[in-house]
Amino acid sequence: MKRWWIWMIAGLLPLQALALSGEEVMKKSQAAFLYPGKDFKARVVMKLINKDGQERLREMTMLRKNVGEAGGEQKYFMYFFQPADVKDMTFMIYKYPAKDDDRWMFIPAINMVKRIAAQDKRSSFVGSDFTYEDVSGRDIEDDNHVVEREEKVGSRDCYVVKSTPKGADADFGHKVTWVDKANFLPLKEEQYDRKGARYKQFTADEVADVKGIPTAVKRTMKNLQTGHRTEVAYVKTDYDLGIEDSLFSERFLRQPPRKWVD
Amino acid sequence: MPIKTSRSKQAPFTIASSPLGERIEERAAPCTRKERPRRERRQSHSLWRDGRGLGRGVVAAFCFIVLLAPLAARAEVTLSGFVQQNTAFNTEAANPDDRRYKWLEERAQLKLDATGGAWRLLAKGDFAYDHLGRKDESELREGYIDYTGGNWDLRLGRQVITWGLGDLVFVNDVFPKDHEALFAGRPLEYLKRGVDAVRLGAYPDFASFELVVAPDFSESRTPDARRFWLYDPMPGVTNRETVKPGQGDVGLRIYRDVAGYDAALYLYSGFQRTPSMRPDSMTVPTKITYFYPKLSVYGASVSGRAGEGVLSLEAAYYDSRQDRAGSDFAVPNSQTRLLAGYQIQPVEDLSLGFQYYAEHMHDYDAYLAAQPAGFPVDKRWSHTVTARLTQFYLHQTLRLSVYASYNASNGDHFINPEVRYSFTDQVWGAVGANFFGGKPWGQFGQLSRDDNVYLQMRYEF
Numbered sequence: 001m002k003r004w005w006i007w008m009i010a011g012l013l014p015l016q017a018l019a020l021s022g023e024e025v026m027k028k029s030q031a032a033f034l035y036p037g038k039d040f041k042a043r044v045v046m047k048l049i050n051k052d053g054q055e056r057l058r059e060m061t062m063l064r065k066n067v068g069e070a071g072g073e074q075k076y077f078m079y080f081f082q083p084a085d086v087k088d089m090t091f092m093i094y095k096y097p098a099k100d101d102d103r104w105m106f107i108p109a110i111n112m113v114k115r116i117a118a119q120d121k122r123s124s125f126v127g128s129d130f131t132y133e134d135v136s137g138r139d140i141e142d143d144n145h146v147v148e149r150e151e152k153v154g155s156r157d158c159y160v161v162k163s164t165p166k167g168a169d170a171d172f173g174h175k176v177t178w179v180d181k182a183n184f185l186p187l188k189e190e191q192y193d194r195k196g197a198r199y200k201q202f203t204a205d206e207v208a209d210v211k212g213i214p215t216a217v218k219r220t221m222k223n224l225q226t227g228h229r230t231e232v233a234y235v236k237t238d239y240d241l242g243i244e245d246s247l248f249s250e251r252f253l254r255q256p257p258r259k260w261v262d
Numbered sequence: 263m264p265i266k267t268s269r270s271k272q273a274p275f276t277i278a279s280s281p282l283g284e285r286i287e288e289r290a291a292p293c294t295r296k297e298r299p300r301r302e303r304r305q306s307h308s309l310w311r312d313g314r315g316l317g318r319g320v321v322a323a324f325c326f327i328v329l330l331a332p333l334a335a336r337a338e339v340t341l342s343g344f345v346q347q348n349t350a351f352n353t354e355a356a357n358p359d360d361r362r363y364k365w366l367e368e369r370a371q372l373k374l375d376a377t378g379g380a381w382r383l384l385a386k387g388d389f390a391y392d393h394l395g396r397k398d399e400s401e402l403r404e405g406y407i408d409y410t411g412g413n414w415d416l417r418l419g420r421q422v423i424t425w426g427l428g429d430l431v432f433v434n435d436v437f438p439k440d441h442e443a444l445f446a447g448r449p450l451e452y453l454k455r456g457v458d459a460v461r462l463g464a465y466p467d468f469a470s471f472e473l474v475v476a477p478d479f480s481e482s483r484t485p486d487a488r489r490f491w492l493y494d495p496m497p498g499v500t501n502r503e504t505v506k507p508g509q510g511d512v513g514l515r516i517y518r519d520v521a522g523y524d525a526a527l528y529l530y531s532g533f534q535r536t537p538s539m540r541p542d543s544m545t546v547p548t549k550i551t552y553f554y555p556k557l558s559v560y561g562a563s564v565s566g567r568a569g570e571g572v573l574s575l576e577a578a579y580y581d582s583r584q585d586r587a588g589s590d591f592a593v594p595n596s597q598t599r600l601l602a603g604y605q606i607q608p609v610e611d612l613s614l615g616f617q618y619y620a621e622h623m624h625d626y627d628a629y630l631a632a633q634p635a636g637f638p639v640d641k642r643w644s645h646t647v648t649a650r651l652t653q654f655y656l657h658q659t660l661r662l663s664v665y666a667s668y669n670a671s672n673g674d675h676f677i678n679p680e681v682r683y684s685f686t687d688q689v690w691g692a693v694g695a696n697f698f699g700g701k702p703w704g705q706f707g708q709l710s711r712d713d714n715v716y717l718q719m720r721y722e723f
Contacts, residue, residue, distance in 0.1 A: 056659070109449075116572065117605045228657070255408065
């Protein structure tokens, strides 16, 4: 039995094979977090809260439709209710994997549709602490992903994945994501700057079951360096509504159909 | 073209014509109104063309719509609006009327939006008081009914229509504007005026179509000669009148995606939106008549991602139907207009936009031959460059922007810096300035004494 350890390793091999790689975890997480359902609709209420507790409100209806499989192309349509000076404004994104988005904005005051430059996915979404990437996802291939350990967040077992940008041009150093082992939702994420200091923290504060799909209906992004945070609540969330492809067009950007944006 | 008080590539008469056109309607209002049935072929029942004293009409129209709306079964009704203070004061010189303000006004807007099934009604009424002599400035900004069908829709009523890709440069945007609003430091939305029109949209699979038919002609609003110093080649002639076209106009836009680019074709048949002027005699003029020459426009545009930013290309042929030979000095020469724009976001919350814009006169030799002696002559080509910088701060609640335009052919320039801050989600304020310069007859040069600093403060609900 001198070679007991060989048998031991051999016994573990199937388990090793079953364990997910960092990239697989993040792919499943992306599918669970950003791609569930064929389409999706939510009334999004964003509270931008500064360190003194002063609040600003951003409220919109967000519609999303997947063009293909998880990780593939998506179309987003947003209609703004608040603040008052952007009411009735609409915004459309065609999101492509491994390619810059196409974005359009409709300015109702002058009835004009405008294509807008979009190469910076790391810029703030409507002034909040979320970036465009936080809202619509970051390409899995842009980072190296390693499962560092497993750990509980609250009562949930999680993979802890460290993601480091492959390119040198990223404006952050790395991020660490706690991915729920059961439903693959990211329950927590910490972003580190290039000096290694933690500067942003995401938390999924409430997960609800919507049409059988676990959905993070409350989430917070906090800037740890400025103390500013953004709390997001998804209300009236729904999946698989049969949103037509034609919705994502200039026609409806100019005249958003009431049935989709209420 | 760059927002201008007139068409630059024409006889000097037209350079100054549009501002003066406004003067006539202003200064000679009492007499032209009496004479209207004789000179104005069209009966003015359209609210906005009736001039300034239309407050009651607007209030009545708005109230009617407000009362009507809830009657619509199952309609979802929302009411919103704002109150606003807007002041612009001169930094260079007093106005021709000796006042030192370009704008001094309180304004309230009520917007009613009712939707029921395929129908929608929108009414946007402004109630405004001007402290610089115009007094009641109330108007129905927009008021229309929408019907949305399967792959078509219809909009009927007063509506704002914007075509083309330019940033304060208009190639295919042939719809009425308010140039005075921009130069007097009013919020951007006032740059556009509504048209009373029927707009039919059709959306078959292969392309989208937008047909706009306006039964009556609507002109652009040009700066008031009492508030702005404007070039006038014949200042001694005080007898002036305006003749508006007795018919409307029609425009068609066809657009679709072509390999990831937004492509569009534009066709327009109507009239110039700013007037030309014709004296009754070149040697001893006693009377000047303003008119809107016939115009057709054929254009195209394309925009899409290029490199890190968005590239916009636009072109149009301006067919001056009233004088295709180009030999009538009072009518604009036929033109080609070209625009190339590039917009980029180099870092977070900063965006930069650049434009190159050219106008080319087609019948230049005829233009030169017809040009009356002693008047400034434009070049065959006019080259303009513009730049816009927009930077956000404080979670996009503070916006700094600068727009600059420079015409390399005649030195005309215009600079508009602005700082805008949202104090709360309901209240915002802006401080900005308009600086003009160039030759005394240039589109901006003639406004060089009209530099102003403006304030806008708005509470929205």
